[in-house]
Amino acid sequence: MSSYVIIMTTNIQNKNTILKQLEWDLFFGKAQAISLFPETASRIMENEVDQQRLEAVYTITEKFIEPENYEEIVEIQHKLSDLNFEHINHTSGSKLAKGEVFSLERLATLIRIVEVFIEHKKFLSDNLLEFLSEDTERFISDFRRNTLREFRTFVSKDCEIDFFKHPKLNHLYKQQMEIEQSSRGLLSKLRQNSKFENPLQFESHDIINDKYVLPIKSDGYNSGLGAIIARSESGRTLYVEPLEVKNLNLMRMEVVLKIDQILHDIARDFSSRLAAHGSQIDYVTDLIFAFDEYRTRANFAMEFHLNRPVLCSDHKLELDSFFHPLIENPVKNSLLIKPSDKGLVISGPNTGGKTATIKAIALTSFFIKHGLFVSARKAEVFNFQNIFYFGNDQQSLEEGLSSFAAEVKNYTELLSLLGESNLVIIDEIFNSTSSEEASALAFSFFEEITKTSGSKVIVSTHHQTLKTITHSESNYISCHVGFDESTNSPTYKLIFGAPGSSLALDIFKKLSGNDSKCEEIYNLALKRLDNKMINYEKLLHGLSEREGKLSKIIEENERLNKELKNQKEAAKGLIQLKVDEEVSKVKRELSKIEKKAYSLLKQTKSGEIKSTRAQDKKFSQLQKEISPFITKKDEGPRVEKFKDMPRPKELVVGNKYFCSFVNQTVTLIKLNNKKEAVVSRGNLKIKCPIDSLHSPNKQAKSGKVIVNTFRTAPSKLEYDCRGMRLHEFQNIVENAIPDLLSGELPFINFIHGHGNGTLKKWLRDFITKNDSIMWDKGESGNDGETRVIAK
Secondary structure, three states: OOOOOOOOOOOOOOHHHHHHHOOHHHHHHHHHHHOOOOOHHHHHHHOOOOHHHHHHHHHHHHHHHOHHHHHHHHHHHHHHHOOOOOOOOOOHHHHHHOOOOOOHHHHHHHHHHHHHHHHOHHHHHHHOOOOOOHHHHHHHHHHHHHHHHHHOOOEOOOOOEOHHHOOOOHHHHHHHHHHHHHHHHHHHHHHHOHHHHOOEOOOOOEEEOOEEEEEEEHHHOOHHHEEEEEEOOOOOEEEEEEHHHHHHHHHHHHHHHHHHHHHHHHHHHHHHHHHOOHHHHHHHHHHHHHHHHHHHHHHHHHHOOOEOOEEOOOOOEEEEEEOOOOOOOOOOEEEEEOOOOOEEEEEOOOOOOHHHHHHHHHHHHHHHHOOOOEOEEEEEEOOOOEEEEEOOOOOEOOOOEOHHHHHHHHHHHHHHHOOOEEEEEEEOOOOOOOHHHHHHHHHHHHHHHOOOOEEEEEEEOOOHHHHHHHHHOOOEEEEEEEEEOOOOEEEEEEEEOOOOOOOHHHHHHHHHOOOHHHHHHHHHHHHHOOHHHHHHHHHHHHHHHHHHHHHHHHHHHHHHHHHHHHHHHHHHHHHHHHHHHHHHHHHHHHHHHHHHHHHHHHHHHHOOOOOHHHHHHHHHHHHHHHHHHOOOOOOOOHHHHHOOOOOOOOOOOOOEEEEOOOOEEEEEEEEOOOOEEEEEEOOEEEEEEHHHEEOOOOOOOOOOOOOOOOOOOOOOOEEEOOOOOHHHHHHHHHHHHHHHHOOOOOOEEEEOOOOOOHHHHHHHHHHHHOOOEEEEOOOOOOOOEEEEEEO
């Protein structure tokens, strides 16, 4: 198991002090507010997650964030939210197994927990990566049969005990209610009695020590009123048990004691039933507590906009768009500390965000240690064995140490605690001593720490020499926080590649306003600084200013590119919406035409439309309606497709011919003139060109074989196959489908009924395996029939 050490501002072992500097108490409070159980926040925020479990913790947390799990998580949360978990923990089952008797209230909570687990066992086991053993299944069965069923007869899921519903308690509870009603009635009469009217302190009664009493003024009391049961804190009110209700109080007490004894016996009985399954109860409560833990982790991540980090094996720290989670609308930065880098040095103006940046990086590492997601859009980081954090004031008045002495003491202790991999984070290193000496000491200290290849240092500083030294070293990353000259304010953006000016004098001048004395101080300070330092700071300031302007230009270009990309995507989306709208419109129109065609076929089939002219008229209307949706292709004269088919020498009414106009075998009904004939296909009569009629039985002279088939029975739109054997049904389907594929019918409806589903199953399997057809439930939506459609 990995471990981590946190160095405190005053004492290397004082963990709470440094966590407070990182606002850990605010994160702890948020976890407490989110969680259901009192101990959940402590488990998350006070305990480190073992390195080997970390990936599993992240995976489960992700599952609790997934939208498809939201409803069930909320449902479980709702069921658990009103329970009293004060006396329920991971060892409740073990305590029962050792013979402890739980109260009915405690049992009600525990039984409800087990019940919720049973109701959601699949979700809990799947998402908590748990496998339910046979022992657990046996426990569930026994629990339902021997405990839950009887317990629910008098205790609700809300843990409310209904005494009237328990056979042993029913008559006693009724008796108690009657005695209490009599007592209240008698006390009401006594308050009107002259004996009590004057000494009565106020118009009401009370129950103290399980006895009905009246409030009597201390100066109006006499022993004839009854025994004093209690006194108010001021002593002015005495709570007196009137002699008239003494017997009723005794009767009530007897009944209450009997009820208490029966309740104890009931609690002992149910405790005994559960005791045999102590280990399973502990397992179930563990799962419920784990549910709350991961629900809290997930909600914590969503509350602070955290994301899952990628844990890498090399000593790298890469953060994309990281931020401090407690800052509202934070400026986001990115950084990369490669395995070959020794560390990061942050410089720049005061109030520029160095401390917030240092804390944000520290929190990232601490969050990983506690199995929490991190405050970055993307993060690829190494989980360092030890994390050391130093605040910017390490003075210890208790030990009589100055700031510098305290730093030396802490850093000396740090060197003795270094492990295989260490992340050392220091805000304002050696800021309380001479800059030149502090810089030399600090860099030497860094070199000692990073002798271990798995160690990194991240520091902030104002020391000019330290900024220069680390900037000249290729294995240290130099950066500074930006400052906007136009607004005279920090940008909080990290600018890499160069150190930054502290701008202490400029910021002093800005913050002091127009005060004349401060103006004198500012001018005097400028005179005291040597030209070398002033020029160096000006150089850094100029570099920072130019980089700031360049950064603004880059950001503006990125913004414009993003806007153009968004506009392009929006235009695509608008076009797609228009296309979808038109497609939907066409589908609606085609659906209407399909229904009309179906109706026409049905009417023709049934003989409702007998006139050829009426048929032609309706068919012509459908053709006009559907023509806008048909893409016209230049296929040449239709007759060319059948040019090799022989033509009959003479057309005889009543004979069958192949009609190239409808691509079917038809019967000739009559000849209208030299160019037009009337043919029929079943009950359907159609006008067609005479030259579209061909002999059905003769081969073409070209040598090609042309096979024409026709049915002696008319095609059907619907087959009622209820009660058929499977082989009969298969024959009908296989014979009917060619009519559909030839375009003769728009669909075929097979009525197979519900039954045992044999016909339906075979038909739908047959359709699934055939790429040229598909099915739906038809207009009726009845699952007892299947409509087959050509694709």
